[in-house]
Amino acid sequence: MAALRWIRAAVCALSGTLVLADLRGRSIGTPDPRALSTMLGEEDLRLAGLVPGRDVQLNRCTPAGPVLAVTV
Numbered sequence: 001m002a003a004l005r006w007i008r009a010a011v012c013a014l015s016g017t018l019v020l021a022d023l024r025g026r027s028i029g030t031p032d033p034r035a036l037s038t039m040l041g042e043e044d045l046r047l048a049g050l051v052p053g054r055d056v057q058l059n060r061c062t063p064a065g066p067v068l069a070v071t072v
Contacts, residue, residue, distance in 0.1 A: 020048035027057040 030038045042052045
């Protein structure tokens with residue numbers, strides 16, 4: 001449960017929201033769908049009453065994504 005609280009705090013802080021339900025209609029960048037942080041984050045969204053992929057858009061980021069974003 002501590003991992004879920006950490007993920008919730010990080011997402012809310014970075015997005016400027018107070019609770020996960022405030023993310024409805026927004027997009028979140030996530031690592032590989034099999035990554036533990038992604039699975040925990042999706043479960044946390046479900047616990048907040050959101051459906052990942054419907055209520056909150058999940059954008060899969062590859063490890064090279066941030067590097068490409070900086071160099072372009």
